[in-house]
Amino acid sequence: MKDMKLKPxxxxxxGELDIPGDKSVSHRGVILGSLAEGTTKVTNFLTGxxxxxxxxxxxxxxxxxxxxxxxxxxxxxxxKHFNEPVEPIYFGNSGTTARLMLGVLAGLPLFTMAYGxxxxxxxxxxxxxxxLSEMGASITGRKNNTYLPLSVSGGSLKGINYTLPVKSAxxxxxxxxxxxxxxxxxxxxxxxxxxxxxxxxxxxxGANISRHNTKITVSKSSLKAxxxxxPGDISSAAFFMVAAAIKPGSSLTLKNVGLNQTRTxxxxxxxxxxxxxxxxxxATISGELIGDITVKYGELKxxxxxxxxVPRLIDExxxxxLLATQAEGETVISDAGELRLKETDRIEAVVDxxxxxxxxxxATEDGMIIKGKSLLHGGQVKSYYDHRIAMMHAIxxxxxxxxxxxxxxxxxxxxxxxxxxxxxxIISE
Ligand code: S3P
Numbered sequence: 001m002k003d004m005k006l007k008p009x010x011x012x013x014x015g016e017l018d019i020p021g022d023k024s025v026s027h028r029g030v031i032l033g034s035l036a037e038g039t040t041k042v043t044n045f046l047t048g049x050x051x052x053x054x055x056x057x058x059x060x061x062x063x064x065x066x067x068x069x070x071x072x073x074x075x076x077x078x079x080k081h082f083n084e085p086v087e088p089i090y091f092g093n094s095g096t097t098a099r100l101m102l103g104v105l106a107g108l109p110l111f112t113m114a115y116g117x118x119x120x121x122x123x124x125x126x127x128x129x130x131x132l133s134e135m136g137a138s139i140t141g142r143k144n145n146t147y148l149p150l151s152v153s154g155g156s157l158k159g160i161n162y163t164l165p166v167k168s169a170x171x172x173x174x175x176x177x178x179x180x181x182x183x184x185x186x187x188x189x190x191x192x193x194x195x196x197x198x199x200x201x202x203x204x205x206g207a208n209i210s211r212h213n214t215k216i217t218v219s220k221s222s223l224k225a226x227x228x229x230x231p232g233d234i235s236s237a238a239f240f241m242v243a244a245a246i247k248p249g250s251s252l253t254l255k256n257v258g259l260n261q262t263r264t265x266x267x268x269x270x271x272x273x274x275x276x277x278x279x280x281x282x283a284t285i286s287g288e289l290i291g292d293i294t295v296k297y298g299e300l301k302x303x304x305x306x307x308x309x310v311p312r313l314i315d316e317x318x319x320x321x322l323l324a325t326q327a328e329g330e331t332v333i334s335d336a337g338e339l340r341l342k343e344t345d346r347i348e349a350v351v352d353x354x355x356x357x358x359x360x361x362x363a364t365e366d367g368m369i370i371k372g373k374s375l376l377h378g379g380q381v382k383s384y385y386d387h388r389i390a391m392m393h394a395i396x397x398x399x400x401x402x403x404x405x406x407x408x409x410x411x412x413x414x415x416x417x418x419x420x421x422x423x424x425x426i427i428s429e
Contacts, residue, residue, distance in 0.1 A: 128170070190214050278294045
């Protein structure tokens, strides 16, 4: 347990930050680079714990992966040459590793076992096990094939037509990955768009994939090794975007951040609530739009967040709740029941923490109602070993009038190992 005491910040936050690589894109770079035959370099790779779980999974199957800082070099003979792992694969805290790897393992003629940490062991896996079983994989897990630990006997898959019952990029990606290893066509219909990094990267690696409105079609593919540049993670940048928006007099620039349309809901919300956001230096690299984001403090007002925007900001909702405590009026977040199935129940965790700090936040079944503006005071809060809850509370200390003590911040290593260094940098600069 590593607790953290954060003193209230006196002045505004300002300066520039290089935001570490995107977690979602990093996972996918390792996966496709390992499935492809040849050598793939992944630059600006996120070396957080979650992405390293995906790296280790492929190392166990015999893929050569060398790490040099934030550059990965993957040398693979292609998926047909993977070894059967001689030990169970550990997915740690990483939902993305678990769901996407199940898609891959389902398509390989191997027997594998997998397990996770206490949090991941409580998260539903049936959302991927069901469609992958329909494709022909044999997956057996705890509680009637719902949870980890589980075992997979894969291979000999056939394509399916599947309409996503949950708004989940992880489920979509698991089916697409199985689909490129299956006989026949796999069609996924996605009623509400979710992050599309898998589709973008499959295209870049030469997979057989086509996209028409809400329908994505894939078929058996041999991938060609392709270098990947990982943009800065907008979900990590979000903590500092909110920091600048809530602290009077602040201006912060976050460099080379991914601006993929399926991820930029936080920018729309900040603008709607009254912060100033400008984008500069836009470019497209490895099929993903990137740019620098400058956020300045503004007088904030409440907003309604629901419907199609929710998947575009799902991971940012804890810090958006903090933002709403500093806005005049009511913010109503709904259609976000998925928050209860993340690393922890993020609705309960946010309501618990912000209430302890003096905010007016109420949980609903699928969201939260926040009434602002509240002066936050200090106090003791819990991270629930959830990286995004820990970082949200750290940002709260910028506007609290006394010290905030977070019980355990070790989880920040999952997505943003240098978070506290970067936070100190913008306060003291
Ligand atoms: C992710 C998808 C989202 C997101 C998670 C990363 C991905 O999860 O919350 O942090 O990389 O595909 P869901 O697919 O469960 O919504």
